[in-house]
Amino acid sequence: MRTVEEHLADILAAVPVLPPLDLALLEAGGGVLAEDVASPVPLPPFDNSAMDGYAVVAADIARASEETPVTLPVVGDILAGDGGVAAIRPGLTARIMTGAPLPAGADAVVPVEWTDGGSTSVRITRSAPSGNYIRRAGEDILEGQVVAPSGTRLGATQLGMMAAVGKPRVMVRPRPRVVVLSTGNELREPGSTLAPGQIWDSNSFMLTAAVIEAGGVGYRQTTVGDEPDKVLETLEDQLVRADAVVTSGGVSMGTRDVVKEVLTGTGTVKFHKVAMRPGKPQGFGLLQGTPIFTLPGNPVSAYVSFQVFVRPALRAMQGLPPEPLPTVSALLDRDVKSPAGIRHYLRARLSYGPEGYAVSPAEGQGSHQLGSLASANALIVLPEDADVATAGSHVEVMRLPS
Numbered sequence: 001m002r003t004v005e006e007h008l009a010d011i012l013a014a015v016p017v018l019p020p021l022d023l024a025l026l027e028a029g030g031g032v033l034a035e036d037v038a039s040p041v042p043l044p045p046f047d048n049s050a051m052d053g054y055a056v057v058a059a060d061i062a063r064a065s066e067e068t069p070v071t072l073p074v075v076g077d078i079l080a081g082d083g084g085v086a087a088i089r090p091g092l093t094a095r096i097m098t099g100a101p102l103p104a105g106a107d108a109v110v111p112v113e114w115t116d117g118g119s120t121s122v123r124i125t126r127s128a129p130s131g132n133y134i135r136r137a138g139e140d141i142l143e144g145q146v147v148a149p150s151g152t153r154l155g156a157t158q159l160g161m162m163a164a165v166g167k168p169r170v171m172v173r174p175r176p177r178v179v180v181l182s183t184g185n186e187l188r189e190p191g192s193t194l195a196p197g198q199i200w201d202s203n204s205f206m207l208t209a210a211v212i213e214a215g216g217v218g219y220r221q222t223t224v225g226d227e228p229d230k231v232l233e234t235l236e237d238q239l240v241r242a243d244a245v246v247t248s249g250g251v252s253m254g255t256r257d258v259v260k261e262v263l264t265g266t267g268t269v270k271f272h273k274v275a276m277r278p279g280k281p282q283g284f285g286l287l288q289g290t291p292i293f294t295l296p297g298n299p300v301s302a303y304v305s306f307q308v309f310v311r312p313a314l315r316a317m318q319g320l321p322p323e324p325l326p327t328v329s330a331l332l333d334r335d336v337k338s339p340a341g342i343r344h345y346l347r348a349r350l351s352y353g354p355e356g357y358a359v360s361p362a363e364g365q366g367s368h369q370l371g372s373l374a375s376a377n378a379l380i381v382l383p384e385d386a387d388v389a390t391a392g393s394h395v396e397v398m399r400l401p402s
């Protein structure tokens with residue numbers, strides 16, 4: 001048997017980093033920048049008003065108050081988007097809207113709430129310091145400043161930043177496209193009627209959703225039965241649209257373990273027993289250069305294997321550090337046993353209270369028991385050298401994506 005680390009290291013050494021593509025902004029979402037993006041202009045690009053109100057010379061209204069208001073003639077209206085070169089002199093004011101360029105000569109903005117709102121002349125009842133409600137050019141971003149370095153994953157805020165600096169397209173390592181395929185004669189589509197011995201396919205839905213949660217593009221493929229030719233044909237057909245393939249089922253010791261049968265010796269695929277529970281039987285390799293992860297069929301085994309091996313690999317394919325899911329230390333609420341020599345992942349509920357993190361293992365820990373996985377939000381990770389963890393001790397807990 002190999003350790004979890006040995007298997008993961010093999011995977012990370014083999015997965016290719018996806019080549020960068022030049023994509024339009026919204027197509028680039030979820031991608032990882034493969035270039036530094038710098039702003040060609042300062043942001044804001046010009047001094048402008050932070051409020052709807054009046055541009056003034058602050059000294060003109062230094063003594064303005066409710067009792068001693070100052071009345072100024074309004075010489076114009078400046079709207080957001082106005083390009084004309086407006087200016088005022090001492091003793092004058094211009095009405096100005098939020099985002100409109102500050103007229104030359106003005107050094108403060110008085111919000112409309114401090115005035116009578118006049119359009120030909122305005123009564124101002126409060127003083128304002130120089131600089132009041134002015135957004136200065138470059139106070140957000142300087143000209144030439146790198147706003148997102150290479151290696152940044154582009155989420156909503158980063159895409160907004162790209163647009164704000166005028167960039168319509170970016171070079172990114174795109175979200176990996178992952179084809180997910182369940183194998184097994186017993187599997188039927190949810191919604192169909194089951195004959196004796198059959199079950200509905202859950203793994204391909206769960207794994208496709210897990211791919212998306214991990215930042216990939218998931219393509220669920222219709223389930224294939226235990227027919228070697230059909231499995232191989234389906235896999236080869238899918239390679240054109242896949243940066244990676246994830247299968248579930250057919251990798252253990254049965255007489256019909258079809259994935260193992262057709263992929264043993266194909267490409268660089270190899271099958272191993274990994275010292276973990278659940279998830280002992282694993283396969284991985286490159287098929288015509290495309291990484292393929294053959295996960296065990298038991299639903300909990302498939303899911304845990306995905307989080308431990310596939311998720312970090314998908315990150316590596318985008319040039320990101322292959323971080324595992326985050327872990328915290330939590331107070332265990334009851335004794336649990338663990339097989340010696342095996343990394344044990346137990347489904348659990350992690351909670352946070354005045355005492356810090358506490359964790360409670362689920363009752364059902366069988367690798368077929370999806371019920372306890374679906375109500376878990378974390379996995380307790382018991383190391384290989386632990387055969388028991390006692391109530392009141394602290395254990396390492398991996399948070400599951402939510």
Ligand SMILES: Nc1nc2c(c(=O)[nH]1)N[C@H]1C(S)=C(S)[C@@H](COP(=O)(O)OP(=O)(O)OC[C@H]3O[C@@H](n4cnc5c(N)ncnc54)[C@H](O)[C@@H]3O)O[C@H]1N2
Pocket residue numbers: 182183184186187199200201202203204248249250251252253254257278279280281295296297298299301367368
């Ligand atoms: N003699 C041995 N038998 C088994 C061993 C072993 O070491 N020696 N390992 C066990 C472990 S551990 C696991 S995990 C499973 C892995 O089996 P396979 O990957 O070959 O998966 P299958 O046999 O196809 O299915 C196992 C189980 O999971 C159900 N399944 C499969 N696919 C789906 C799906 N898409 N949706 C829902 N459920 C699925 C399937 O019906 C089986 O019940 O092998 C053990 N056996």
Ligand code: MOO
Pocket residue numbers: 276277278279280281296298301302367368
């Ligand atoms: O190790 Mo299997 O993957 O637990 O049921």
